[in-house]
Amino acid sequence: MRFILRRAAFYLFTAWAAITINFFLPRFMKGDPITAYLQKHQSDFNPEAIESLKTLFGLDEDKSLLQQYIDYWGLLLDGDLGRSFSKGLAPVTEVIATGLPWTLGLVGISTILSFLIGTVVGSVIGWRRGSRADLVVPFATFFSTVPYFWMALIVIAIFSTQLGWFPASHAYDKGSVPELSWDFIGQVIAHGTLPALTIVFASLGGWILGMRNMMITVLDEDYVTVAEAKGLHPRRVLRRYAARNAVLPQLSSFALALGFIVGGTLVTELVFSYPGVGKMLLDATNAKDWPLMQGLFLVITMAVLVANILADIVHAILDPRTRMMES
Amino acid sequence: MTVSNFPPTDDGEPVSDAIRTEPRRPRRMARVGQTFAMFRNGKSIAGLIILAVFVIAAVFADVIAPYGALEKDFTALKQPPSAQHWLGTTHLGEDVFSQIIYGTRGVLVVGLVAGVLATFVAVVVGVAAGYVRGWRSESLSALTNVFLVIPGLPLIIIVASQYDNPSIVLISAVIAITGWAWGARVLRAQTMSLRNRDFVLAARANGEKLYRIIAVEMLPNLTAIIASSFVGTVTAAVLGLTTLAFIGVIPITNLNWGTILFWAQQNGAFPDFWWWYIPAGLCIAIFGMALSLINFGIDEYVNPRLRSAGERARAMRKKGMSLTSGVTAVRSEPAAKSPSSVEIEEDREPARP
Numbered sequence: 001m002r003f004i005l006r007r008a009a010f011y012l013f014t015a016w017a018a019i020t021i022n023f024f025l026p027r028f029m030k031g032d033p034i035t036a037y038l039q040k041h042q043s044d045f046n047p048e049a050i051e052s053l054k055t056l057f058g059l060d061e062d063k064s065l066l067q068q069y070i071d072y073w074g075l076l077l078d079g080d081l082g083r084s085f086s087k088g089l090a091p092v093t094e095v096i097a098t099g100l101p102w103t104l105g106l107v108g109i110s111t112i113l114s115f116l117i118g119t120v121v122g123s124v125i126g127w128r129r130g131s132r133a134d135l136v137v138p139f140a141t142f143f144s145t146v147p148y149f150w151m152a153l154i155v156i157a158i159f160s161t162q163l164g165w166f167p168a169s170h171a172y173d174k175g176s177v178p179e180l181s182w183d184f185i186g187q188v189i190a191h192g193t194l195p196a197l198t199i200v201f202a203s204l205g206g207w208i209l210g211m212r213n214m215m216i217t218v219l220d221e222d223y224v225t226v227a228e229a230k231g232l233h234p235r236r237v238l239r240r241y242a243a244r245n246a247v248l249p250q251l252s253s254f255a256l257a258l259g260f261i262v263g264g265t266l267v268t269e270l271v272f273s274y275p276g277v278g279k280m281l282l283d284a285t286n287a288k289d290w291p292l293m294q295g296l297f298l299v300i301t302m303a304v305l306v307a308n309i310l311a312d313i314v315h316a317i318l319d320p321r322t323r324m325m326e327s
Numbered sequence: 328m329t330v331s332n333f334p335p336t337d338d339g340e341p342v343s344d345a346i347r348t349e350p351r352r353p354r355r356m357a358r359v360g361q362t363f364a365m366f367r368n369g370k371s372i373a374g375l376i377i378l379a380v381f382v383i384a385a386v387f388a389d390v391i392a393p394y395g396a397l398e399k400d401f402t403a404l405k406q407p408p409s410a411q412h413w414l415g416t417t418h419l420g421e422d423v424f425s426q427i428i429y430g431t432r433g434v435l436v437v438g439l440v441a442g443v444l445a446t447f448v449a450v451v452v453g454v455a456a457g458y459v460r461g462w463r464s465e466s467l468s469a470l471t472n473v474f475l476v477i478p479g480l481p482l483i484i485i486v487a488s489q490y491d492n493p494s495i496v497l498i499s500a501v502i503a504i505t506g507w508a509w510g511a512r513v514l515r516a517q518t519m520s521l522r523n524r525d526f527v528l529a530a531r532a533n534g535e536k537l538y539r540i541i542a543v544e545m546l547p548n549l550t551a552i553i554a555s556s557f558v559g560t561v562t563a564a565v566l567g568l569t570t571l572a573f574i575g576v577i578p579i580t581n582l583n584w585g586t587i588l589f590w591a592q593q594n595g596a597f598p599d600f601w602w603w604y605i606p607a608g609l610c611i612a613i614f615g616m617a618l619s620l621i622n623f624g625i626d627e628y629v630n631p632r633l634r635s636a637g638e639r640a641r642a643m644r645k646k647g648m649s650l651t652s653g654v655t656a657v658r659s660e661p662a663a664k665s666p667s668s669v670e671i672e673e674d675r676e677p678a679r680p
Binding site: 014017018020024108129131141142146149153156161162169180220256260267281293308 | 473475478607611
């Protein structure tokens with residue numbers, strides 16, 4: 001119980017910190033572009049939208065900072081993140097909602113896949129330490145440092161342009177409308193394969209190396225020796241004794257690396273013109289669409305937080321000690 | 328990064344320091360040698376050599392590069408590699424090889440500045456959080472975790488895009504602000520474990536001042552972790568910089584490998600003009616790999632189990648035993664002499680899928 005409360009407090013604190021950073025960011029910057037935009041397009045906005053934009057970007061300087069902060073929270077709780085400049089003044093929340101499912105699907109599936117594959121491969125390499133399996137290590141090292149976007153470009157060049165196996169961009173064929181049909185699902189899979197492959201390959205190396213190093217350390221522990229001395233089946237020792245303990249730090253670093261991975265995947269989306277939040281963020285940056293950028297940062301941070309909570313829950317399931325920290 | 332979980336092997340060195348401070352002063356060279364002991368292994372040396380090549384390329388770029396970085400030759404556009412242009416030319420006839428040599432400068436400068444800044448913050452926050460107790464430690468730790476969780480790249484993109492022409496120092500600073508947390512977290516864990524070691528307790532009992540305890544007693548035991556977090560931050564900074572340059576957030580006046588890839592993509596180099604985009608990406612990967620190799624060396628220094636695991640396994644296999652199956656590992660030395668156990672081992676092997 002105490003564990004859950006502590007984690008909950010941490011996540012609330014982080015969420016608060018992220019929102020507060022989002023509050024202060026535009027206030028540290030010059031708000032001129034917003035003012036200029038508002039003046040130019042005054043007639044397009046209704047007074048209410050102008051008011052919320054002013055609150056979001058710190059343009060209501062006649063109010064005290066505290067009042068601005070309270071107003072800002074009020075807007076957030078209303079689900080109002082302003083209007084997007086580049087998307088015909090549509091509410092930012094609606095714009096983000098169109099991109100979020102794509103990113104969640106792509107990044108979620110490929111990251112979990114990469115983590116699972118990397119952990120299994122890493123534990124086998126760690127188990128067979130000193131054998132030819134160690135040859136994987138240099139390759140894993142190389143792949144763990146290849147930039148996502150470069151990997152994406154290479155993957156496109158090979159599998160799309162040269163071999164023509166998969167389409168190189170977008171999430172579904174041009175001209176088709178999202179619907180629940182086998183045809184459409186097939187298109188989504190065909191278009192999603194290459195970006196997913198990129199993310200899996202680019203992040204796989206890190207998981208392999210991390211798991212291998214943890215396995216090697218754990219395999220020297222006395223309880224593994226005891227398990228072997230008892231004559232347990234080696235596979236049982238590998239899975240239930242060594243790997244199960246080695247995977248715990250791996251899981252914590254999974255949670256912590258998420259912020260980093262998300263950064264890489266954003267750029268992957270750009271290369272593939274995948275209609276997710278990453279491409280949206282970069283488009284917004286180029287179009288100087290501040291409200292959309294701010295909103296996206298907030299949403300991405302919250303998504304990473306939620307993923308962290310999930311990783312925490314899995315950690316608690318796998319490690320009874322975290323559940324029993326009653327002392 | 329296994330570092331956090333295992334206290335480094337403090338070769339007894341600091342302990343002896345704390346007890347007899349006066350008699351053994353000399354042998355400074357030996358101490359310097361000890362400081363760099365973490366780099367004295369194959370992996371670290373290989374990494375350092377690769378790194379040195381990049382540093383030399385950056386420092387002597389004017390001498391090495393056959394052409395100016397932006398020197399245009401309109402008679403040779405998009406040429407494949409040849410004797411004149413080792414890595415071919417761009418759409419404006421610029422020499423790709425020269426661009427990569429000059430681009431190394433931008434990468435190294437940002438990597439170094441960001442690495443130093445981030446490591447400084449990490450050491451201050453991490454060691455302080457590890458040394459103090461109670462709510463102060465907890466709040467510093469919470470701060471670290473917040474920065475770990477907040478995705479760095481979107482934040483950098485947003486901040487950098489607010490400026491029309493962000494300077495190198497600004498870019499490095501922003502990268503550092505988003506990149507110090509990991510090092511601080513590892514350092515905190517290590518400091519907490521050092522805090523209660525005998526030599527630190529002895530120093531405290533001697534009435535040494537706080538700064539002296541931290542600077543003289545603790546920091547030498549943290550050098551490996553500080554080095555590894557520095558190297559890690561530089562890797563992240565270089566990846567961050569090239570990514571930012573690739574998506575065009577950084578002005579193209581700052582030439583680096585990412586800028587080359589940005590131009591390549593903007594001008595339709597994919598996939599036909601491979602000489603334009605393959606080398607720059609390879610450089611990023613090789614540079615990152617060099618840094619990882621250095622870090623592996625440090626990891627193995629800090630955690631000797633990593634170092635010896637492969638060797639021990641190979642040594643055992645020579646004796647005809649398998650490390651991965653049951654009994655043998657337990658009786659490593661003495662039992663190895665009795666042939667029966669080996670035989671049993673080999674009998675059992677095939678039965679196990």
